[in-house]
Amino acid sequence: MQAPPRPYWQLNESVYTFSDWSYHAVMELDTANSAVSSATSFIVNALSKAIVEHRLAPGTKLSEQKVADQFGVSRTLVRQALFQLAQNRLIRLEPARGAFVATPSVTEAKQVFEVRRMLEAEMTRAFVRDVTPAMISALQAHVAQEKSAVERQDVAGRTALLGDFHVRMAALMGNEVLAQMLAELISRCSLITLMYQSASAAEHSNEDHADIVQALAARDEARAVRLMDEHLHHVEAQLTFDPKAPGNTLSTARS
Numbered sequence: 001m002q003a004p005p006r007p008y009w010q011l012n013e014s015v016y017t018f019s020d021w022s023y024h025a026v027m028e029l030d031t032a033n034s035a036v037s038s039a040t041s042f043i044v045n046a047l048s049k050a051i052v053e054h055r056l057a058p059g060t061k062l063s064e065q066k067v068a069d070q071f072g073v074s075r076t077l078v079r080q081a082l083f084q085l086a087q088n089r090l091i092r093l094e095p096a097r098g099a100f101v102a103t104p105s106v107t108e109a110k111q112v113f114e115v116r117r118m119l120e121a122e123m124t125r126a127f128v129r130d131v132t133p134a135m136i137s138a139l140q141a142h143v144a145q146e147k148s149a150v151e152r153q154d155v156a157g158r159t160a161l162l163g164d165f166h167v168r169m170a171a172l173m174g175n176e177v178l179a180q181m182l183a184e185l186i187s188r189c190s191l192i193t194l195m196y197q198s199a200s201a202a203e204h205s206n207e208d209h210a211d212i213v214q215a216l217a218a219r220d221e222a223r224a225v226r227l228m229d230e231h232l233h234h235v236e237a238q239l240t241f242d243p244k245a246p247g248n249t250l251s252t253a254r255s
């Protein structure tokens with residue numbers, strides 16, 4: 001095994017983060033050996049990025065040995081990285097068959113959007129009834145954050161913020177149950193959104209949110225409900241479930 005010219009965990013790669021707990025989980029695997037831990041998270045981040053950017057196609061088999069050779073590390077480290085990726089739902093581990101890049105379910109995503117349209121139409125009505133200037137300011141600030149994530153091409157950041165807009169509405173109304181239900185529904189299709197939402201679709205979502213906030217501020221219930229329904233249809237329609245991917249080999253995973 002030949003060592004790379006400089007330690008791979010010191011390369012300054014941009015990374016996709018999925019959630020705080022995923023980072024903590026990586027760190028807890030090897031708190032005693034930070035170099036090992038960094039190497040694991042480097043592999044996790046490189047493979048996550050390759051999956052999200054479609055350089056590793058859904059369904060691609062990830063052989064432990066090939067990943068180990070590609071990154072110049074031991075199979076033990078690779079196994080830890082694959083375990084982490086499975087927890088993030090980016091790959092699935094099959095007993096006796098190995099690791100495969102996840103194939104997000106289109107049917108499930110469509111069902112999630114159907115349920116969201118039902119819940120969020122009623123949520124929008126209730127929001128208009130109880131709206132206060134403070135609630136509007138909070139949503140406007142959120143929409144501004146989304147816009148800057150879209151502008152910096154921060155794929156993971158914009159996906160999280162665009163989903164949070166809806167959870168935020170429920171939370172601002174003081175309905176924790178609804179906020180939790182929406183967070184769970186949105187996380188069920190976040191991988192699909194990460195993999196299939198284009199930059200222009202994300203920009204469109206951000207503009208939809210701004211229009212919805214305007215209708216809420218004007219207490220225009222009919223318009224707000226219609227805009228929310230149209231928005232959820234847009235988001236669903238813009239996820240292009242393209243089975244083609246530019247490459248599906250491990251050699252592209254580090255680029």
Ligand SMILES: [Zn+2]
Nearest residue numbers: 162165205231
């Ligand atoms: Zn939205």
